[in-house]
Amino acid sequence: MRIAFISDIHGNATALEAVLADIKEKQIDQIVVLGDIAYRGPEPKHSIKxxxxxxxxxxxxxxxxxxxxxxxxxxxxxxxxELMNQEREWAVSQLDQAEIDYLSNLPSDLSFIKEGVTIHGFHATPSSLFDVVLPSASDAEITDKLTKDTEADIYLYGHIHQAYIRPVDGKTIVNLGSVGLPFDGVTKASYAAIEINKNTVSASIERVDYDIEKTIQAYKDNNYPNIDMMEQILRTGKNG
Structure with a gap:
């Protein structure tokens, strides 16, 4: 059993298409999406679809x-x-109410068991969509913010756009990175793969090339309100 976890697409449909093609090529069995689908990218509607x-x-x-x-x-x-709300207003202008309702009605976390392995997924932390837990966080902070409320073998989250895998107190902590807007200096789409095979479990970070120039051109073609900053992030893989 192989499961792909993707998140932080941020309206970058070109990157998402590349990731989905990679998932298909690798014959991964299941896909889980941990949030941030549409905002800050040039193709919010296509990304949601x-x-x-x-x-x-x-x-x-x-x-x-x-x-x-x-x-x-x-x-x-x-x-x-102010600028981020301008970007939000632009994104809303590209969507219909049914798509906004779809985002509104999404649950905030998930837990499931596959072949005896318990998996807990959330966007930022189990209790918040906004809290930040960085790769440099102490074991105590990770335990307090990510793992203490729900017992699981593997915990996965997005939000920080910096992929990593780390064992903490016998648990495996995985950040997926970002499909559409990486901040860790790698200018490729990122997602996580979990493989469960009888008595073994493994986690990996997958990096996928995509057409960055196509995404940048889409920002320009669609008159996005913050083109220069978004282009810089895509070209450097860094936020600032």
Whole structure:
């Protein structure tokens, strides 16, 4: 059994298509989506459609919540609030109400068992769509924020756009990175794969090349309100 976990697509449909093609080529059995589907990318509508067409379990991320109700003060730096709401308004203008309702009604976390292995997935933390747990977090912080409330063998999350795999107290912690907007300096789409085979379990981070120039051109063609910053992130794989 192989399961692909993807998240933080951020409206980058070109990157998502490349990831889905990679998943198909590797004959992965199941797909799980851990949120942030549409906001901050040039193709929010197409990205939602691609996710809806999957036979996948999907949960909500903070950016999905932002599409629904806007970015609120205290959730981002004050100097970024106005611009990020402009981006949100642009994204909403590309969607119909049914798509916004779809994002609104997504659950916030998931747990399931496959072949005796318990998996817990969420976007940022089990209790928040917004909290940040970085790869440099201490074992105590990871335990407190990610694992203490639900017993599982593997915990997976997105949100920080920095992929890593780390054992903590006998548990495996996996951050998926980002399909559409990586921040870890690798300019490729990222997702995680979990393989369960009888008595063995393995986790890997998969990196997929995609056509960055096509995505940048889509920002320009669609008159996105923050093109320069988004182009810089895509070209460097870093946020600032």
């Amino acid at each position: 691609l996710v809806q067409d999957l036979d996948a379990t999907v949960i909500k991320g903070n950016a999905d919540e932002w599409i629904v109700r806007g970015v609120q003060q205290g959730e981002v730096p004050d100097q970024a609030l």
